[in-house]
Amino acid sequence: MKQLNYDVAVIGGGPAGLAAGLEAKRRGMNTIILERDSELGGILNQCIHSGFGLHYFKEELTGPEYAERFAKKVKESDADIYLNTMVIDIINDKQIVAVNREGLIKINAGSIVLAMGCRERTRGAIMVPGSRPAGIMTAGQAQRYLNIENLKPGNRAVILGSGDIGLITARRMKLEGIEVLGVYELMPYANGLSRNIKYCLEDFGIPLNLSTTVTKIKGNNRLEEIEVSRVDENLKVIPGTEKTIKCDTLILSIGLIPENELSLRAGVKLNPSTNGPFVDSNLQTNIPGIFACGNVLHVHDLVDNVTREGEIAGRTAAEFALNRRVEIDSIKIRTDENIRYTVPSFIKYHSSNNISINFRVKRPIENGRIIAVLGGSIIYQGRKTSFKPSKMENLKLNLEKINIITGELFLNIQEVR
Amino acid sequence: MNYVKIVCGSCPMECEMTALVEERKVANIEGNGCTRGLEYGKTEAINPKRQLTTTVKIYNARYPLLPVRTTRPISLEYVPILIKMIKETEVIAPINMGDVILENIFNTGIDVIASRSLAYNEKLNY
Numbered sequence: 001m002k003q004l005n006y007d008v009a010v011i012g013g014g015p016a017g018l019a020a021g022l023e024a025k026r027r028g029m030n031t032i033i034l035e036r037d038s039e040l041g042g043i044l045n046q047c048i049h050s051g052f053g054l055h056y057f058k059e060e061l062t063g064p065e066y067a068e069r070f071a072k073k074v075k076e077s078d079a080d081i082y083l084n085t086m087v088i089d090i091i092n093d094k095q096i097v098a099v100n101r102e103g104l105i106k107i108n109a110g111s112i113v114l115a116m117g118c119r120e121r122t123r124g125a126i127m128v129p130g131s132r133p134a135g136i137m138t139a140g141q142a143q144r145y146l147n148i149e150n151l152k153p154g155n156r157a158v159i160l161g162s163g164d165i166g167l168i169t170a171r172r173m174k175l176e177g178i179e180v181l182g183v184y185e186l187m188p189y190a191n192g193l194s195r196n197i198k199y200c201l202e203d204f205g206i207p208l209n210l211s212t213t214v215t216k217i218k219g220n221n222r223l224e225e226i227e228v229s230r231v232d233e234n235l236k237v238i239p240g241t242e243k244t245i246k247c248d249t250l251i252l253s254i255g256l257i258p259e260n261e262l263s264l265r266a267g268v269k270l271n272p273s274t275n276g277p278f279v280d281s282n283l284q285t286n287i288p289g290i291f292a293c294g295n296v297l298h299v300h301d302l303v304d305n306v307t308r309e310g311e312i313a314g315r316t317a318a319e320f321a322l323n324r325r326v327e328i329d330s331i332k333i334r335t336d337e338n339i340r341y342t343v344p345s346f347i348k349y350h351s352s353n354n355i356s357i358n359f360r361v362k363r364p365i366e367n368g369r370i371i372a373v374l375g376g377s378i379i380y381q382g383r384k385t386s387f388k389p390s391k392m393e394n395l396k397l398n399l400e401k402i403n404i405i406t407g408e409l410f411l412n413i414q415e416v417r
Numbered sequence: 418m419n420y421v422k423i424v425c426g427s428c429p430m431e432c433e434m435t436a437l438v439e440e441r442k443v444a445n446i447e448g449n450g451c452t453r454g455l456e457y458g459k460t461e462a463i464n465p466k467r468q469l470t471t472t473v474k475i476y477n478a479r480y481p482l483l484p485v486r487t488t489r490p491i492s493l494e495y496v497p498i499l500i501k502m503i504k505e506t507e508v509i510a511p512i513n514m515g516d517v518i519l520e521n522i523f524n525t526g527i528d529v530i531a532s533r534s535l536a537y538n539e540k541l542n543y
Contacts, residue, residue: 064533195426
């Protein structure tokens with residue numbers, strides 16, 4: 001068994017972990033990055049489409065390019081990188097237990113950055129009845145087969161879920177000669193970017209069917225056919241609307257779940273609205289010295305934001321390792337029923353600081369504005385715009401001119417009809 | 418002369434634009450939120466262009482496939498032929514990110530380049 005000591009230990013070598021590790025290293029910390037895969041980059045390695053780095057690098061890169069730029073910087077930085085190494089526990093006070101081919105590793109860390117990313121919801125999450133044949137997989141699995149392993153997922157595919165991952169996989173499969181019969185979406189609106197609806201579906205003549213879901217699966221060894229049905233405004237199946245579709249592949253793009261098994265073992269408290277840890281503006285969890293960033297904290301749309309978040313976590317984790325403490329924010333942010341969640345959940349007030357809050361809405365709002373209330377007065381009113389659950393919003397508040405800075409911050413969306 | 422509705426794809430703002438097309442030329446654009454959107458609308462209305470990202474077979478590397486992309490968006494009409502050309506292309510490791518795989522396709526000045534590096538690795542040869 002190996003016993004190691006580090007100032008900052010980063011769990012996960014994807015974009016969040018790479019940004020956090022780089023930042024900690026820049027601040028002179030002895031840093032280790034633990035990654036279970038055989039290379040750095042995380043999910044970016046299989047995201048061969050472009051659209052990454054528009055904000056951070058002002059260039060439109062593919063996933064592997066974005067990953068390689070950061071992996072290169074990390075390798076040059078002299079941070080210790082352990083690949084093919086799985087963290088299996090966090091015990092005592094910030095002690096990490098990991099395992100790889102050489103055996104067990106115990107790491108005493110001054111501070112820990114959680115950057116484990118997220119996983120996909122599978123068939124079990126939506127409990128589609130029927131048999132359990134081969135040919136049913138998540139969009140990410142299909143993406144891995146197509147882009148890395150050189151394996152064909154199937155010949156005739158149907159996609160459930162209109163999120164960007166499903167749309168991008170639809171296009172990818174079509175380009176590889178797979179028949180893509182259609183994308184089906186439970187909600188009455190598409191989840192992904194309009195640009196992806198155009199580039200992935202309209203360009204290729206793939207139909208999009210809203211307010212429809214998969215209600216039965218049939219097939220012996222291999223998927224043979226599925227049944228789809230329309231749903232009403234309460235998302236209940238409308239009897240009599242069933243249609244049978246012959247296909248051999250069902251691609252599920254039905255949501256991502258932050259992967260927080262380790263966090264729970266460490267005693268970290270999770271926010272049920274995000275399935276990620278509660279954090280304050282330092283990205284510190286309820287456990288002093290344990291920080292979180294990236295998809296493990298909340299599911300992101302843009303990797304550029306993941307990098308920025310990782311940089312914050314790396315900075316504050318370094319500060320904790322140095323000083324043994326980071327001030328804990330205690331003011332809770334309250335929201336109305338239009339806002340599904342905010343990250344962070346807790347903030348502090350300094351007249352000199354800018355508060356940056358990320359949030360998502362619960363339902364599409366055509367025309368509305370974000371309003372921030374503090375001590376009974378409106379301190380900020382955003383401009384009128386549209387909001388979508390699939391688009392993460394950011395709110396920046398400057399408290400310099402505010403006189404009363406105590407009490408809870410209340411955020412709400414005022415709808416303008 | 419006809420009106421073409423376009424949702425801008427330059428950034429996540431997704432501005433809704435309308436282009437007036439006369440004799441295969443864009444006479445007017447309305448609804449763009451910035452100059453990048455204006456340029457996007459002008460091309461999208463008469464000659465839509467797309468980035469192509471796909472994979473190429475590679476030998477002597479840890480993976481059997483190398484992700485590649487076009488250096489700039491190409492006309493949508495070229496995409497099916499380009500896909501065929503890329504399917505017939507094979508490369509051998511080592512490859513560095515940015516290496517040109519297909520040069521100046523259809524005389525557009527656009528290349529197809531490697532999206533990542535893949536080192537020589539005979540042991541994992543597929």
